[in-house]
Amino acid sequence: MPDDQDRKDFAHGVPTISVSQGSTLANRTGSWKCIQPVYQDRIAPCNAACPVGIDIEGVMNLMRLDRVEDARELLLRENPMPSVCGRVCDHACQRACSRALFDEAVNIHAVERMLGDRTAQPRMSAPPRTRTEHVAVVGSGPAGLACAYHLVRLGYSVTVFEADPEPGGWLRYGVPEYRLPRAVLVREIEFIRAEGVAIQCGVRIGGNLPWKDLERFDAVFLASGARAREGFEWQEQGLLDVRPGVDYLHEVRAGGRGHAGRRVIVVGGSDMAVDCARTALRLGSEPTVLFTAAREEMAADPDTVEEALREGVRFEFFTRVVGLQVSEHPEDEQAIDAIRNMFDSGESAAPGARLVGVACVRLQPEQQAADGSRRTLSVPGSSFVLPADTLLTAPGGEGEEGALPPDLHRRGYILKTDEFGHTSREGFFAGGDLAAEPRTVAHALGSGKRAAIGIDRWLRTRAGDAVPAIEPQALRYGGTGAMSVTRWRGDDPVHRTNELNEVVKFEQLNMAYFQHVAGTPDHHRAPGQSGADFGEANLGLAPDEALAEAKRCFNCGVCNDCELCLIYCPDVAIKRHSSGHGFSLSYKYCKGCGLCVEECPRGAMIMTREGL
């Protein structure tokens, strides 16, 4: 009881009230329970969905606390290329975001982009070399760069060999400037270099540097990618006007103009198809994309399809090419009569022949046949001809394999690796488009990190050093997500409690504590400007807008010190942890009422049978 000696007042000292003489600590209400809550963080669905393996929830929480620089550091632990991902990743994280079931998903990629673009404090020095081993990486696409980055951070020396004159893989020679400005890519590659990664360009392994030369390295990561070229039946007919879209993009990316005519037809539904069309538009052509099914079925990121439509790209859905029309004298208007339908005759084009039209039919939406198979039927009498000067092919399917050592073969497109990316050859790891990965930048980055962990584990084991006793599953967010290097290192800077590697479900969150707040979508260049040149089309969010987006995050599954459990516990069995973060439960007094489990807005309290 407080001393009231020095309180001069009208009363009486301590008023007489009914209060127990003894402390109620004697009353161990904990003995009443048969079920008990456990204070346990779970995994946010976004974390489990990101193919890179970013602790998105952790980043958002640091942003909520206005610790933006710490948020950036946490992001960079798992992803060396946030500015790139924030622009070109199709953000699976947002499709998984719990907030989408409440109002709108958090605009995660814009937050990532903003953090990536933020000018960072310059680093004093690269991470120290704590290991003696030296690792070679073949290919400097996102997979190779990620693996190299994580390896140097784990203390290794790494050299990346790149056949092209500049590093970046498809990011440099595929993804167009208006989606990924060169300067942004270069900045992130420079960051990776500054971390201590050596990149040697113009070195083709198996070409000007024999595979044998890699034997001096302790381990090798193969990330030579895949080039999707095949898949168009008329490509062999000697027509210069019919070309793989990938070559067109590569040429433009390398500084050329791509040599396309005025009327450009792009065949396909992939990101590459959309990129070809938008690139052609910017070079003054009139592009049309032909796709065999509905818009929703395109493999391309729906956001970029939307942007392309806004810019004026034409789309013909449910359309299939059935023939090409060529002329040997296209400049002569009269000679149009001389057009032959080469598809019908099956002949090759004469030298000097030019494309003048593409014959098409309309398709009916796919039908389910009686035997369960799906059939596509053309609409009778729907054939038509689109005038065309250039046809670019951009299939979404499998590509040509990248370079592999002569003794390492793969069956079909499957290069078999174990859960750490280790191939059948000792010390050779693989990732990215080359391995059996979905062909995205995020998967490439995630597979590079996975291999870095695998290489670290393999080299440590070989050297007889201590290896963290952690199951591959436990390295993955939620057991099935991408691997976390922080988990591998066991040095999470973010406080977590009794972490349970289980993704929290929406039903386990308590929406009573959240208010509807509309999300902020990305800004775009004005329709008149976008499409006119190669300036960036999607402008992302301003820093304050991105911060506001981050603050919409629920912090799914992870305690953020909101104190609601502490407020609700009728037995004062929950107390602030002495560390200043989180809470501790006193089972002597918790009587198992479950109020904390019910109230926790983010599912960080779990009810269990007592003793479990």
Added chain:
Amino acid sequence: MKKVIIGNHAVSYGVKLARTEVIAAYPITPQTQVVEELSEMCASGDLKARFIKVESEHSAMAACIGASATGARAFTATSSQGLALMHELLHWAGGGRLPIVMVDVNRAMAPGWNVWTDQNDSLSQRDTGWIQLYCETNQEVLDTTIQAFKLAEAVDIPVMVVLDAFFLSHTSEPVDIPDQADVDAFLPKRVARQKLDVDEPHAFGALTTPAVYMEMRLRQQEGMAQAHDAMIAIDAEWGGRFGRSYGPIESYRTEGADLVLVTSGTITSTARYVINQLRDDGQKVGLVKVKMFRPFPTADLRRALGGVKDVAVLDRNISPGHCGIFAEETRAALYDLPDAKRPRVHGYIVGLGGRDVTPDTIMDCIAKARAAAKSAEPEPEDVWVGVKA
């Protein structure tokens, strides 16, 4: 700074200046604007208080009790049915000696459903162990709200500040709003004499046997007696700092009066006007305003009314089956005066359910009192004035 504000907002400003730490309330007409304004002050950060939204007045008072028990300065506001719903908890607050401040905007009890002013709601809570202070103007509302915290905390007894529905709650008047620094000097942070401590927990409101219960009540009663003196001292200190004070009762033009009106709330202002007129006519009438109803200012009333021939008490309330409650209490207070000094007390029921009490109504009461004074027959204890035939 002077502002033209409604009575409800005068409460809100008072609560803000008192640096209240916890506010728990449930909306009810005519009180709602009090907490509406406070919730905005909390949302904007002007007031650093925890605003707890609750599902009933019962919970509002429960939350205030919890908050006050931990040593926080707690506030709520209500009216009529809401106050009635709190009834059980008012005892817990009073008996628990928790210095909570509550504003009750006087509103008639249902049925029939009525949102207008009437004192039956607050007077029904007479015996719950709360100090009750009735206000006449918006300025008095603001001043009393701030004083109430100091008073409550001085004697560990909760205080109910009462104002009339609409006549004050929704009527704008110029109000002088003191500076925060001056209020801080008057009302420092609460230092609780005993409080709930989770590190050294005790059961509050524990079993109290016949061996000790009576002493506990006696201490409460002594606290009430101290509250009377404390109110005078605190009000005087306020007067010194801000130039306004009120006292448990106020005598107005009672010099040489043979008839004195006793009023509370806004009827007082109308009565002042009537008294001025009658005094101009040379009549010897005066007025006593009762601000403090609990603890009842018995000694003050004896001093003010002892020796007056006739006293007319105007009650905007009725204890069904008996009479007006102020009249009843005034009679009881004056009964022990020696015969020569004991006035006759006439009780008038006026203005129930928000009916206007006009100068004519008051003149009517005075005429009735004058007539009764001439008669040797005792008047009925409750004379209803302003009722339709």
